Amino acid sequence: MRTPVIAGNWKMNKGPAEAAELINELKPLVKEAKATVVVCVPAIDIPAAKKALKGSKIKLGAQNVHFKESGAFTGELSASMLKEAGVEYVIIGHSERRQYFAETDETVNLRVKAAVAGGLIPIICVGEKKEQREAGYTDALVAYQTLIALTGLTEDEIKKVIIAYEPVWAIGTGLTATDEQANETIGVIREAIRAKYGKRVSDRVRIQYGGSMNPKNVKGLMAQPQIDGGLIGGASLKAEDFAKVVHFE
Numbered sequence: 033m034r035t036p037v038i039a040g041n042w043k044m045n046k047g048p049a050e051a052a053e054l055i056n057e058l059k060p061l062v063k064e065a066k067a068t069v070v071v072c073v074p075a076i077d078i079p080a081a082k083k084a085l086k087g088s089k090i091k092l093g094a095q096n097v098h099f100k101e102s103g104a105f106t107g108e109l110s111a112s113m114l115k116e117a118g119v120e121y122v123i124i125g126h127s128e129r130r131q132y133f134a135e136t137d138e139t140v141n142l143r144v145k146a147a148v149a150g151g152l153i154p155i156i157c158v159g160e161k162k163e164q165r166e167a168g169y170t171d172a173l174v175a176y177q178t179l180i181a182l183t184g185l186t187e188d189e190i191k192k193v194i195i196a197y198e199p200v201w202a203i204g205t206g207l208t209a210t211d212e213q214a215n216e217t218i219g220v221i222r223e224a225i226r227a228k229y230g231k232r233v234s235d236r237v238r239i240q241y242g243g244s245m246n247p248k249n250v251k252g253l254m255a256q257p258q259i260d261g262g263l264i265g266g267a268s269l270k271a272e273d274f275a276k277v278v279h280f281e
């Protein structure tokens with residue numbers, strides 16, 4: 033059985049003081065959570081978040097990682113820097129990074145490899161745009177994005193990664209994939225992993241849904257057999273809402 037993982041993606045919201053405040057509100061609300069709970073905070077908030085998370089089971093995540101260990105890469109952070117600061121998870125290849133910062137499937141793969149080598153658990157985002165779904169390319173696209181992202185990892189490493197299926201048209205729009213759409217496409221991703229790496233690997237990989245997941249729709253989505261959790265943007269910025277998503281039953 034796969035333990036569900038609910039991760040908040042705060043994106044570019046909240047400074048260090050507000051981050052500590054939100055975490056302190058959240059801690060008592062998710063104390064009994066059965067799911068793994070992660071908060072992916074802005075890089076500047078990492079030390080404050082780490083301090084606020086003390087004594088809680090909530091895990092700390094970042095929103096990006098560079099693929100080199102050090103060097104002339106202005107504005108970037110390496111896996112070892114994140115690790116030293118207490119980060120355990122890192123979002124890689126979010127559609128906003130792909131869209132606004134020109135990330136490609138290849139750079140996503142480099143970042144995934146660097147994260148895993150540095151002892152971080154990557155949350156790898158894949159997903160189609162509206163026009164790609166309408167043209168019937170969703171399945172081929174998400175399978176391709178997933179397999180490229182995983183290239184070069186060992187089977188044991190792949191078992192530990194998290195994939196987030198995030199249809200781009202559902203992110204921040206209030207539009208959610210239906211329970212069935214999300215389940216079906218996540219099934220396609222799992223099948224692509226099975227075809228290449230075998231069932232023992234594909235049965236272990238946790239695949240989240242992301243895109244306007246909230247307290248109202250979480251129950252239906254989480255009842256689907258393929259869906260192992262969520263990557264939550266907007267609804268992760270309020271402790272009460274995020275806690276409701278965490279306790280999805």
Ligand code: PGA
Nearest residue numbers: 203204243244264265266
């Ligand atoms: P949303 O964002 O929940 O605000 O749609 C999800 C995400 O981008 O990870």
